[in-house]
Amino acid sequence: MSVAARIDELEREVARERDGFEPPADPDSRATEYVREGVGPAVVLFADCRTGGPDLPSAERERLEAVFNEWLELYALCYGVEMDCSFAIRTGAEVLVDTHSARDVAQLLTTVPDRR
Template structure:
């Protein structure tokens, strides 16, 4: 049985919650390896799910709770990414903006940099 979009969003959100709970700031920032892991295992898959739902041949309509959770999850991954550089941010990016940037660049690191300004 195929996992529903809601289940996939919940899984990504749960992974974010676990990553936040386990996060210890790096003693000597940056921790580029961990930052990249957050992008590849969290931020990228979250944006990719949005793109899949919007461009995957069938438009998936998110309910308001799912969409809010998807956006919150994506922003929390960006906050973890920035924290690996010793920078505290309160990310407030729309998932659509992130998706458009990913389509333009094809590079999750470049997208994170543009959206957060991290690293300088």
């Protein structure tokens, strides 16, 4: 699947989730789904492209970064926190390399929920 097609898929999924969003009874579970379905795949796609994978043209990079931020906004919304995220996807990739956890990417960038 091409980079553009993978981004298209992430955009469709986040739009569907955003349109049907209702506060979850179990915030941790839903937030984990959003990490698994969107945050993680977006960061991994970026990292793959930057480390010898397919080319990531500027327009696709901007789309990927936008969808990454939309997934982070949904992640935070699970905990009742409304955010207007504008994180660089490169930062997300750096956090992933450091922590080996897409969940940590979401938590460290949004600071939601507070670290215990």
